[in-house]
């Protein structure tokens with residue numbers, strides 16, 4: 007996790023912005039300890055990691071209680087950078103609105119780019135810029151919820167920071183994690199980054215329009231992912247061309263009504 011990989015961020019360095027807001031955004035102070043400049047013995051690092059995750063899980067449980075009480079379906083999209091999370095969200099929002107009320111929390115290290123793309127769909131959105139941090143945590147979601155004021159019976163999509171490692175460890179209070187893998191990444195990713203595929207409930211294989219041009223064996227990818235997590239449910243889509251999106255949208259609709 008982040009204390010190990012060295013990207014731990016002090017909370018005052020995380021900004022929360024809506025499109026059009028001051029480029030410096032605003033920050034939220036809290037008492038989360040951080041480790042910049044600290045050199046720890048390995049055993050100490052493990053103790054802090056456990057502590058950070060325990061604290062995260064507590065806030066995630068509070069978030070989950072809020073979502074349950076308001077009947078909000080929350081999906082957390084995770085993937086390596088550029089797999090197509092934002093594109094899939096844009097297309098999904100277009101197909102689900104206006105019937106469904108949807109809001110989005112966007113996670114990136116920097117820029118408002120993804121939030122601006124989501125805003126163009128008409129959905130309320132907040133961008134969390136994590137600075138050097140490589141994942142969203144439950145407290146960032148908690149603070150974003152204050153900004154978004156979600157209506158009852160709505161859908162919240164969270165797009166995590168593009169990173170196939172650290173976001174796997176952080177429960178945000180979501181109903182499910184959706185891991186997106188694109189066919190340009192290689193079918194071996196579930197074997198090489200098993201924690202993410204283990205943590206996920208759904209696997210979307212994206213950019214299937216590029217299959218004729220790349221060496222990517224869809225069946226092998228599924229098999230590798232199932233070896234890690236035999237509960238995974240798959241969708242094969244081209245977010246840009248629209249192939250497979252109907253099945254994906256039908257599944258989201260079913261989830262909302264269940």
Ligand SMILES: Nc1nc2c(ncn2[C@@H]2O[C@H](COP(=O)(O)OP(=O)(O)OP(=O)(O)O)[C@@H](O)[C@H]2O)c(=O)[nH]1
Nearest residue numbers: 086087088089090091092093168212213244245246
């Ligand atoms: N050919 C093809 N390109 C796609 C598809 N989906 C997304 N892309 C392209 O892939 C690039 C990255 O897409 P994004 O949606 O920004 O990916 P992302 O996962 O949100 O990226 P980060 O937020 O940076 O992690 C863009 O150029 C998209 O147009 C697809 O189904 N097929």
Ligand SMILES: [Mg+2]
Nearest residue numbers: 091092120165
């Ligand atoms: Mg994105």
